[in-house]
Amino acid sequence: MKKIGIIGGSGFNQIDGIESLEHIEVNTEYGNPSASIQRYKIEDLEIYLLKRHGNNHTIAPHKINYRANIEAFSNLGIDKIIAFAASGAIDKSYKLGSLVLSSDAIDMTKTRANTFFDKDIVAHIDMSVPFCPNLQQAFLKSAKDANVLVVENGIAICTEGPRIETPAEIKFFEKIGATTVGMTLFPELTLAREKGICYISVAIISNFAAGMEQEKITADMLIENSRKSSESINKITLSLHKYLEYQKTCPCEHSIEGTVLNAK
Numbered sequence: 149m150k151k152i153g154i155i156g157g158s159g160f161n162q163i164d165g166i167e168s169l170e171h172i173e174v175n176t177e178y179g180n181p182s183a184s185i186q187r188y189k190i191e192d193l194e195i196y197l198l199k200r201h202g203n204n205h206t207i208a209p210h211k212i213n214y215r216a217n218i219e220a221f222s223n224l225g226i227d228k229i230i231a232f233a234a235s236g237a238i239d240k241s242y243k244l245g246s247l248v249l250s251s252d253a254i255d256m257t258k259t260r261a262n263t264f265f266d267k268d269i270v271a272h273i274d275m276s277v278p279f280c281p282n283l284q285q286a287f288l289k290s291a292k293d294a295n296v297l298v299v300e301n302g303i304a305i306c307t308e309g310p311r312i313e314t315p316a317e318i319k320f321f322e323k324i325g326a327t328t329v330g331m332t333l334f335p336e337l338t339l340a341r342e343k344g345i346c347y348i349s350v351a352i353i354s355n356f357a358a359g360m361e362q363e364k365i366t367a368d369m370l371i372e373n374s375r376k377s378s379e380s381i382n383k384i385t386l387s388l389h390k391y392l393e394y395q396k397t398c399p400c401e402h403s404i405e406g407t408v409l410n411a412k
């Protein structure tokens with residue numbers, strides 16, 4: 149059986165069209181994940197869905213227990229994760245409600261527990277290829293199958309939040325190459341890498357970034373525009389089983405090899 153974890157952000161919290169088989173409560177040495185994990189099955193694929201912000205969207209981006217979330221997936225034997233995140237568009241060509249597949253990322257977070265290696269082992273995990281290329285291809289094929297347009301080559305910047313950025317910050321982010329801005333990509337991405345889990349990130353364009361289009365960015369705006377894409381995401385999810393591989397041929401599961409510094 150193939151397995152995939154899906155982390156839903158604002159706007160995508162359930163898979164329509166198939167029954168959830170069970171809600172799995174997982175405890176980890178880092179504490180509890182954001183919510184129980186819903187298990188679904190379609191053909192030869194088990195899908196495990198986790199709501200990043202909790203069942204009632206009560207966990208702010210900087211308060212999410214990212215280590216517990218990734219550890220929970222790892223404990224369930226999940227070796228691939230697709231993460232969705234409501235994001236602001238910095239690239240003016242993006243449209244509200246569209247999906248942008250990230251190809252690179254910038255970390256501007258400040259206060260988060262960002263590694264599994266903070267006790268006796270020092271590891272500098274390599275991020276030269278930030279996202280799993282094989283999983284990206286599988287996602288794109290599923291999107292094509294579902295007749296959903298996905299914009300490629302996004303550069304995602306992750307801020308600390310929970311406040312929205314200032315116009316000057318957005319201008320700076322644009323100058324350094326970012327095309328989307330969100331608050332949850334880090335350390336989720338790097339923790340998955342430390343565990344050898346394939347990970348990709350899909351930005352759901354919920355608003356234009358500060359100082360661009362709208363006068364004020366509101367919660368209603370974020371939720372409404374994110375929901376516009378939930379049908380598309382659902383369709384892609386239902387096609388994933390056709391394109392995910394049984395045997396991994398990407399380098400993700402060997403990520404940790406050669407990155408640990410041991411005192412000798």
Ligand SMILES: [Zn+2]
Nearest residue numbers: 280346398400
């Ligand atoms: Zn991979």
